Amino acid sequence: xxxxxxxxxxxxxxxxxxxxxxxxxxxxxxxxxxxxxxxxxxxxxxxxxxxxxxxxxxxxxxxxxxxxxxxxxxxxxxxxxxxxxxxxxxxxxxxxxxxxxxxxxxxxxxxxxxxxxxxxxxxxxxxxxxxxxxxxxxxxxxxxxxxxxxxxxxxxxxxxxxxxxxxxxxxxxxxxxxxxxxxxxxxxxxxxxxxxxxxxxxxxxxxxxxxxxxxxxxxxxxxxxxxxxxxxxxxxxxxxxxxxxxxxxxxxxxxxxxxxxxxxxxxxxxxxxxxxxxxxxxxxxxxx
Amino acid sequence: xxxxxxxxxxxxxxxxxxxxxxxxxxxxxxxxxxxxxxxxxxxxxxxxxxxxxxxxxxxxxxxxxxxxxxxxxxxxxxxxxxxxxxxxxxxxxxxxxxxxxxxxxxxxxxxxxxxxxxxxxxxxxxxxxxxxxxxxxxxxxxxxxxxxxxxxxxxxxxxxxxxxxxxxxxxxxxxxxxxxxxxxxxxxxxxxxxxxxxxxxxxxxxxxxx
Numbered sequence: 001x002x003x004x005x006x007x008x009x010x011x012x013x014x015x016x017x018x019x020x021x022x023x024x025x026x027x028x029x030x031x032x033x034x035x036x037x038x039x040x041x042x043x044x045x046x047x048x049x050x051x052x053x054x055x056x057x058x059x060x061x062x063x064x065x066x067x068x069x070x071x072x073x074x075x076x077x078x079x080x081x082x083x084x085x086x087x088x089x090x091x092x093x094x095x096x097x098x099x100x101x102x103x104x105x106x107x108x109x110x111x112x113x114x115x116x117x118x119x120x121x122x123x124x125x126x127x128x129x130x131x132x133x134x135x136x137x138x139x140x141x142x143x144x145x146x147x148x149x150x151x152x153x154x155x156x157x158x159x160x161x162x163x164x165x166x167x168x169x170x171x172x173x174x175x176x177x178x179x180x181x182x183x184x185x186x187x188x189x190x191x192x193x194x195x196x197x198x199x200x201x202x203x204x205x206x207x208x209x210x211x212x213x214x215x216x217x218x219x220x221x222x223x224x225x226x227x228x229x230x231x232x233x234x235x236x237x238x239x240x241x242x243x244x245x246x247x248x249x250x251x252x253x254x255x256x257x258x259x260x261x262x263x264x265x266x267x268x269x270x271x272x273x274x275x276x277x278x279x280x281x282x283x284x285x286x287x288x
Numbered sequence: 289x290x291x292x293x294x295x296x297x298x299x300x301x302x303x304x305x306x307x308x309x310x311x312x313x314x315x316x317x318x319x320x321x322x323x324x325x326x327x328x329x330x331x332x333x334x335x336x337x338x339x340x341x342x343x344x345x346x347x348x349x350x351x352x353x354x355x356x357x358x359x360x361x362x363x364x365x366x367x368x369x370x371x372x373x374x375x376x377x378x379x380x381x382x383x384x385x386x387x388x389x390x391x392x393x394x395x396x397x398x399x400x401x402x403x404x405x406x407x408x409x410x411x412x413x414x415x416x417x418x419x420x421x422x423x424x425x426x427x428x429x430x431x432x433x434x435x436x437x438x439x440x441x442x443x444x445x446x447x448x449x450x451x452x453x454x455x456x457x458x459x460x461x462x463x464x465x466x467x468x469x470x471x472x473x474x475x476x477x478x479x480x481x482x483x484x485x486x487x488x489x490x491x492x493x494x495x496x497x498x
Contacts (some may be wrong), residue, residue: 021437032386032388032413111389112391113391115347116398177346178341184347185346185347239441240470240473241476246438274438
């Protein structure tokens with residue numbers, strides 16, 4: 001195991017962070033605007049969100065680069081800024097962490113489907129390589145390829161990120177099929193784990209898709225399928241509309257009680273995805 | 289008829305080449321194109337949907353079946369149109385304002401196209417005004433709205449409100465879908481239907497036609 005990674009896993013259960021995008025919305029990011037661009041235009045906002053998770057007690061924070069691949073940035077007219085946005089994202093998180101936490105550079109999906117011929121393997125490789133290089137240059141300690149629905153795309157991102165020499169985790173979304181335990185493309189938890197382990201991932205996980213209550217069996221099955229560290233970041237339940245506002249109804253303490261069962265299942269890394277904020281992370285820290 | 293049974297199988301297996309050949313052969317043998325669609329193609333897609341529901345098929349299988357179906361329909365539709373037969377229905381589809389994600393929308397569009405519907409795809413980040421104008425101009429039976437983000441879900445409501453203001457709400461059936469969307473949300477904003485999968489969208493549209 002990579003020496004940095006050994007040091008991180010020793011903190012087990014390792015508390016990661018919560019959602020970022022919604023935090024920017026409350027600061028005034030307009031609907032439909034590119035949150036990744038804030039790394040260059042409003043770095044102080046990004047640092048505030050990063051620091052809010054450090055203050056909540058995160059052992060790992062991610063970077064504000066989830067959608068910062070050239071394929072998505074092109075839609076916002078920001079293709080040439082790809083490298084700069086990623087490098088800045090990593091260095092902002094690194095500065096906010098102030099050596100109190102590790103930084104995992106976030107790589108999300110391209111938003112295009114290989115199977116439909118919307119994008120080629122080579123185009124994905126170029127996009128993820130450029131992103132990973134920027135994250136490594138900005139000082140990320142590791143890379144997390146997350147929220148992937150297609151194992152083929154995840155493998156391309158993994159190989160591109162591994163070329164930086166940093167440890168790379170891959171986290172898939174399992175929200176399809178009648179038991180909501182497959183990827184969009186139909187891959188099982190067990191198959192995803194074995195393919196990604198074989199492809200050189202340093203950790204394997206599941207995130208987003210559904211609420212934390214449905215993550216207990218996912219966590220158990222992932223744990224049973226791999227020797228690698230397991231990473232879990234569930235949503236705070238399904239969003240509901242109350243008085244015209246979108247809210248997530250699960251409380252931080254209910255979130256933490258599900259998280260306890262997930263940690264007991266042998267999961268090494270735990271945090272939150274959509275709908276979670278520093279209060280949820282604080283409640284996870286209390287489990288330690 | 290044995291050949292037509294093979295056509296159904298070709299669609300189910302997503303064999304686009306065989307589906308086209310068998311369709312051409314059937315048309316050459318003067319089989320009524322309406323019979324081909326009604327008795328062989330649509331039941332084949334229904335079978336694909338059933339296999340999807342019971343975890344035998346997933347998105348890749350749905351897509352290749354829809355592609356095979358589309359190939360057959362490209363041969364059949366011009367004949368139907370020249371006879372004055374109308375397509376199953378017209379659907380205007382798009383991802384709502386503020387949202388740039390199109391995978392879910394494209395999946396639903398492919399499945400509906402495979403089921404014989406005429407699709408008018410307005411793309412991503414579509415404003416309520418653009419939806420209103422398109423409905424006035426194209427007069428579709430259905431309007432399908434997609435959103436991936438929690439933060440863009442409210443654009444679905446804004447779109448429905450804009451239809452009401454324009455006085456055309458009752459001209460279309462509005463369907464909504466996307467990761468954060470639920471049947472409860474669909475009900476709250478006054479949509480006519482919700483589906484949690486691309487395959488389910490086809491059944492939903494059909495059920496609302498009758």
